Amino acid sequence: MQSRYVGRFAPSPTGLLHMGSLMAAVASFLEAQRSNGLWLLRIEDLDPPREVAGASASFLSILSRFGFVWDGDVLYQSRRSERYAEVLAELLKNGQVYRCQCTRKVLLADGLRGIDGFRYVGRCRDSFLPDNGQVAYRLKVPDMEIDFLDGIQGFVRQNLQQELGDFVLRRADGFWAYQLAVVIDDADSGVTHIVRGADLLDSTPRQRYLQSVLAFSHPEYMHIPVISNAQGEKFSKQTLAPTLREGDEVQQLWDALYLLWQNPPAELRRADLAELWAWAKTHWHSGLIPPKRSVAVTLGQNFEYKFL
Ligand code: GLU
Numbered sequence: 530m531q532s533r534y535v536g537r538f539a540p541s542p543t544g545l546l547h548m549g550s551l552m553a554a555v556a557s558f559l560e561a562q563r564s565n566g567l568w569l570l571r572i573e574d575l576d577p578p579r580e581v582a583g584a585s586a587s588f589l590s591i592l593s594r595f596g597f598v599w600d601g602d603v604l605y606q607s608r609r610s611e612r613y614a615e616v617l618a619e620l621l622k623n624g625q626v627y628r629c630q631c632t633r634k635v636l637l638a639d640g641l642r643g644i645d646g647f648r649y650v651g652r653c654r655d656s657f658l659p660d661n662g663q664v665a666y667r668l669k670v671p672d673m674e675i676d677f678l679d680g681i682q683g684f685v686r687q688n689l690q691q692e693l694g695d696f697v698l699r700r701a702d703g704f705w706a707y708q709l710a711v712v713i714d715d716a717d718s719g720v721t722h723i724v725r726g727a728d729l730l731d732s733t734p735r736q737r738y739l740q741s742v743l744a745f746s747h748p749e750y751m752h753i754p755v756i757s758n759a760q761g762e763k764f765s766k767q768t769l770a771p772t773l774r775e776g777d778e779v780q781q782l783w784d785a786l787y788l789l790w791q792n793p794p795a796e797l798r799r800a801d802l803a804e805l806w807a808w809a810k811t812h813w814h815s816g817l818i819p820p821k822r823s824v825a826v827t828l829g830q831n832f833e834y835k836f837l
Contacts, residue, residue, distance in 0.1 A: 540588055572607075
């Protein structure tokens with residue numbers, strides 16, 4: 530049987546959607562369409578303290594307004610705790626995961642910088658600590674290169690132990706780590722292709738390693754450049770990126786296509802939404818996107834985006 534393309538879009542409700550989110554939605558959706566595949570929607574609501582009230586619900590209405598259609602039911606990570614716990618228990622039983630009581634202060638004192646803050650040296654690896662409700666769970670990683678070919682960024686290589694150390698699957702505050710949830714959900718949903726922002730490129734070797742440990746198959750990856758402001762800061766809630774505007778869908782979809790190097794014709798800025806989507810579906814070509822992790826853009830007075 531030929532396996533069918535399954536893509537997805539997986540926003541976190543820690544902020545409202547902005548142009549960078551729209552680009553990830555557009556690129557993953559058009560890639561799935563091009564392959565006549567499915568496109569799933571998953572809400573990554575793993576971190577209630579950081580959640581913005583109403584964000585999840587707004588994702589569904591905004592995506593519908595833009596004309597996105599997803600397949601099947603929306604998956605909410607907040608409802609998947611039991612499944613994550615089952616996988617964690619299995620890893621713990623096999624000795625691949627251990628409990629860790631090191632605080633940020635300890636990591637800071639160790640002073641080892643890594644690709645994602647501090648590198649963890651594995652202090653608690655052999656301590657066999659009990660779960661006192663305040664321990665994190667870490668996955669042991671090997672001293673070995675993990676590499677893969679990204680559909681846009683090309684060859685990626687990382688040594689998890691040297692650049693990161695054993696990483697957290699469940700946080701000390703009891704919340705699930707993104708790395709665990711994303712791997713389990715993509716596998717359980719049968720996702721074959723992941724298209725997302727290049728800010729997650731450094732997480733991919735972790736996810737691929739976890740897939741190997743869990744005997745899940747590896748999806749294909751495409752990491753699109755993220756947009757940043759003139760100071761080089763990624764568009765995000767923290768850098769106060771403007772959120773998507775209601776009633777201006779055509780212009781924003783046009784901008785997303787433009788920022789994805791698709792060269793949409795100028796006259797389509799004033800087309801209707803169906804016409805712009807029809808153009809996008811026929812002309813979409815991921816090969817036009819350059820292998821950059823980030824590109825600087827400016828936002829004009831009429832809210833039009835330009836490359837800097
Ligand atoms: N939830 C992540 C985000 O909003 C995306 C996760 C993914 O695509 O793997 O940045």
